[in-house]
Amino acid sequence: MTAEAITVLGLGNLGRALAETFVRGGHPVAVWNRSEGKAAGLAATVAASAAEAVAAGDLVVVALLDHQAAQQVLRDVDVRGKALVNLTSGTPDDARELAAWAEAQGAGYLHGAVYAVPQTIGTGASSIIYSGSEPVSARKSLALLGKVTYLGADAGRASGYDVAILAGMYGLLGGFLHAAALARANGIGVAELTPLLASWLTDLQPALTTFAAEIDASSYGNGESSLAMNQSGLATLIRAAQAQGVPFAGLDAVKALVDRQVDSGRGQESLARAVESFGPVSQGLAGGQDEDRH
Structure with a gap:
């Protein structure tokens, strides 16, 4: 079977660690960051735009600065049929707002929070909680990131x-x-x-x-x-x-x-x-x- 194609939006400390973990797991990975230099040395496809990066992946993992940045980037791209996993910090209402938007666009939405320092992503020392779309939460590729806990269908619960x-x-x-x-x-x-x-x-x-x-x-x-x-x-x-x-x-x-x-x-x-x-x-x-x- 062909490994799931994954997109990572945002290459700060967390985003880069996520991308590196997916690459080590054998997935084709496309990445995008406002500052292209953040992708240096990363064995992934560097997209010229967020839209190009999203088009390349079935699973789209978002790790941006804040809710406003995530909202701005996602609403400018076509997410139909995508499985979105947002690991950007925000409030419960922020998560519910994006979940409702994603559903209206025909995308699955899962909101998560990471409890790990970047160097432990992908190890037993990394814990991630999720809530939102149960089918998205069942994606096997997410288990590469660490210990996973699913908290239910309410996208705001993890926040x-x-x-x-x-x-x-x-x-x-x-x-x-x-x-x-x-x-x-x-x-x-x-x-x-x-x-x-x-x-x-x-x-x-x-x-x-x-x-x-x-x-x-x-x-x-x-x-x-x-x-x-x-x-x-x-x-x-x-x-x-x-x-x-x-x-x-x-x-x-x-x-x-x-x-x-x-x-x-x-x-x-x-x-x-x-x-x-x-x-x-x-x-x-x-x-x-x-x-x-x-």
Whole structure:
């Protein structure tokens, strides 16, 4: 059987790694990038335009800067009969918008998010989540890219996962950078601190699992790690950080979430209840349950 022809639009770090992986997998690959130099040394056909590149492939993988760039490039080409896989970052609504457009054009659409550094694409260290067209998700060539998880027909679902995961990641990175600043303020090497910090964060995983169950059930009666206790701890930590000249607005923001719940009389309930401080959106997702339920 002839290997599926694949097109990759965008040759940034991710796009080039994708193209190289498909080439190693024995697929004929056509590529396009606004800056032609990005294709140097790549064993693929370099198309003169995005339209030419799309015409050459049955599976079209998009890895551009942002949603606006992907939208602009795709809407200027003929995608009829193509299987589109968009790995460009965006919001859930961005994904749904392009999925609806692709369907109207007679194309299949799958939206994905990649969790890997470029050099691990195509290995077991690469994970990719997808949602959208199930037939497109079943393309065997996509399995070349790493561990694949299909999340269902809603094209926006993968982006919903992605924005939540990335928010958690940046929150963690912000916390790490603040920890590093506090360590330096106390004459502690950050490399010396990091193993202890990583060990403690790993030990927190069971607590996160418990919090997740409480949030999904909107049931916060387990006060083992109560809001009031954490409110006190946060106040002490904020005071210590200020005294050492390294305050962090992220801590203030977390305390504000906790304060809102304590002020409403929920201080003895689980810290997980602080999620309700994000307002009507999170409360709506919990099924519209109100304060009287808890």
